[in-house]
Amino acid sequence: MSLDKATVRRIATLARIDVQEAELEPLAGELSAILGWIEQLQEVDTSAVAPMTGGTDAALPWRSDVVDDGGQPEKVVANAPDPQDGFFTVPKVVE
Amino acid sequence: MSYLIKGDTGNWEVVIGLEVHAQVVSQAKLFSGASVAFGAAPNTQVSCVDAGMPGMLPVINGFCVAQAVKTGLGLKARINRHSVFARKNYFYADLPQGYQISQYDQPIVGEGTIVLDMPDGSTRTIGIERLHLEQDAGKSIHDMHPQKTFIDLNRSGVALMEIVSKPDLRSPEEAGQYLRKLRSILRYLGTCDGNMEEGSMRCDANVSVRPAGSNELRTRCEIKNVNSVRFVMQAIEHEARRHVDVYESGGTIVQETRLYDSNRDETRSMRSKEMAHDYRYFPDPDLPPLIFDQAFIDKIKASLPELPDDKKERFIRDYALSTYDADVLVAEQENALYFETVAKGRDAKLAANWVISNLFGMLNKQGVAIADSPVKAKDLGALIDLIADNTLSGRMAKEVFEVMVETGKAPAMIVEERGLKQVTDTGAIDAAIDQIIAANPDKVAEYRSGKDKLMGWFVGQLMKATQGKANPGLCGELLKKKLAP
Known part of the structure; x- marks a missing residue:
């Protein structure tokens, strides 16, 4: 699978990464190479293996329905630019 | 009694599917120990997981899992003992992780049904496509500052059940009944309080139309977050009419997300979302599959009301x-x-x-x-x-x-x-009747000569004489006896 410039531009936009026009072409080459490398896995016959969603056998740990966190609003917003009245603030999002 | 929209070219049928986001009744959030209580001061119910701090790991709240299973059983649905959490990626200011933990192709609950009780006494069975667990986002407040949007993450990470119907609904009325019935079931189960005004139950409606009698499925539009049953019905009615008008004037419907404005009773297109629709789902690497045994389901089943x-x-x-x-x-x-x-x-x-x-x-x-x-x-x-x-x-x-x-x-x-006790003592009533007969010999004579209608007048006199406390049945009976010629 090889990626073209337009696809790379779209991926960059979705990921909110500012990629310069001149970088698109080289990135397309690098990403295509990575994809090609991973595609080698397709050569392995997995017809008898159930699909996996993780690399370990670890079970999902469960927690009880108990409130044991929160109550630290000043810490939550401590690293945010310009918190006001306990809120995060961002440039106005117009819908 | 089918609902049809009259157009210039003929009748049109409306096809509706509903997606309901129901907030799970719980103490703590889906993947953190922060409280879900409504109306707290901003960011006071936020853990580092909910704030999307780097390096934090989500741990699932077992009670929320049980609530989803319980809801699935209430919807007579298949429970999937093996399900998978996936990341739904999109960029928005009130989504600190940059993705919502949701479920994609392997939800916790599969197909089920819900039976609607229509006003004419008939019933309609509507298919449920699926129910999955996911996190809610934070809350954006746009009216507190001229240049800024304020973000409160208290709601971020609260457990939601997204309940998706099949496109089986055929009228705004049925959509309204579906929401009422779903809310009723959720409240019986105690898995969601069903309060649409506070936002603990929110509804998106997928609407399309087709010529009556046809089986095709045409392009649908999604109407977002309508916050009352009445508005959902109005929004659907309006949107279906819009589709018919567009088709009949030779236009085409584009798949898009629309907002319902209840003040103007119209829907309008939301800011272009073509990018937002590319959610790039993939299994969440922080969360192994959600697995439980049949005994877990049976125990919940035994507790169903x-x-x-x-x-x-x-x-x-x-x-x-x-x-x-x-x-x-x-x-x-x-x-x-x-x-x-x-x-x-x-x-x-x-x-x-x-x-x-x-x-x-x-x-x-x-x-x-x-x-x-x-x-x-x-x-x-x-x-x-x-x-x-x-x-x-x-x-x-x-x-x-x-x-x-x-x-x-x-x-x-x-x-x-x-002293309201009804007089059922025949002696007292008899005495009153005797007085009335003695005082009105002319009426008695008229009655006896065949003027039956006068019975009503006699009953009236008797009620008056007993201050309305005489038993009406008994009065009629005794009067008839006394007045008999």
């Missing part, structure tokens, strides 16, 4: 109620319980009439919830006893009921205080 459909069937069978009465009574668990308390050991049909017409009428008028009713179930039952043993006529019982509403007193006490 009697659900509205079963209760309705039992009310019709055991109390001989009409379908309509049963529907009305079972919609809310509290109403059904109230009715059963009143009906126990009494004439159930009479109990149903009193609860539905008099009690519900009064509660609606006063805007009071049944839990706060000034008339308690045992007192309404006692009032019905007083009708049954002929202490009160139906008309007098209504008077007593009014006083019960005002004072909250027991009916027996009101009867005592106001």
Whole structure:
């Protein structure tokens, strides 16, 4: 699978990464190479293996329905630019 | 009785599917130990997981899993003992992780059904496509500052169940019934409080139209976050009409997300979302599959309450109620319980009439919830006893009921205080009749010569003479005997 410039531009936009026009072409080459490398896995016959969603056998740990966190609003917003009245603030999002 | 939209080219049918986001009733969030309580000060119920701090790991709240399974069982749905959490990626200021933990192709609950009770007494079975667990986002507040949007993450990470119907609904009316029935089931189960005004139940509607009789599925539009049953119905009606107009003027419908504006009763296109629709789902590497055994499901199954459909069937069978009465009574668990308390050991049909017409009428008028009713179930039952043993006529019982509403007193006490006891002593009534006959020989003669209609006049005189306390049935009977030629 090889990626073209337009696809790379779209991926960059979705990921909110500012990629310069001149970088698109080289990135397309690098990403295509990575994809090609991973595609080698397709050569392995997995017809008898159930699909996996993780690399370990670890079970999902469960927690009880108990409130044991929160109550630290000043810490939550401590690293945010310009918190006001306990809120995060961002440039106005117009819908 | 099908719902069709009349167009210039013929009739059109509307096809509707609903996606309901129901907030799970729990203490803590889906993947963190922060509280879900409504209305707290901003960012006071936020853990580092909910704030999307780097390096944090989500740990699932087992109770929320049980609530989702319980809801699935209530919807007669398949429960998937193996399900997978996926990341739904999109960029928005109130989504600190940059993705929502949701479920994609392997949800916790699969296909089920929901039975709608239509106003004409018929039922319609609507398919449920799936139910999955996911996190809610934070809250954006746009009106606190001219240049800034304020973000509160208290809601971030709260557990939601997204319940998706099949495109089986065919009218705004059915969509409304679907929401009411779903809300009723969720409230019976105690898995969601169903409060649309506070946003604990939100609805997106997928709407398309097609020529009547056709089976095709045309392009649909999604109407977002409509916050009342009435508005959902209005939004669908409006949107379907818009589709018909577009098709009939030779246009095409583009798949898009639209907002319903209840003030103007119209839908309009949301800011272009072509990018947002590329969610790039993938299994969340922080969360191994969600797996539980059959015993976990069986234990939840054993704890299920009697659900509205079963209760309705039992009310019709055991109390001989009409379908309509049963529907009305079972919609809310509290109403059904109230009715059963009143009906126990009494004439159930009479109990149903009193609860539905008099009690519900009064509660609606006063805007009071049944839990706060000034008339308690045992007192309404006692009032019905007083009708049954002929202490009160139906008309007098209504008077007593009014006083019960005002004072909250027991009916027996009101009867005592106001001397309202119905006269059933035949001697006293006979004496009153004798007086009336003696005072009105001309009327008696007219009656005896065949003017039967005068009976009404005599009953009136008798009620007047006994201050309305004579038993009306008994009056008629005794009058007839005395007036016989």
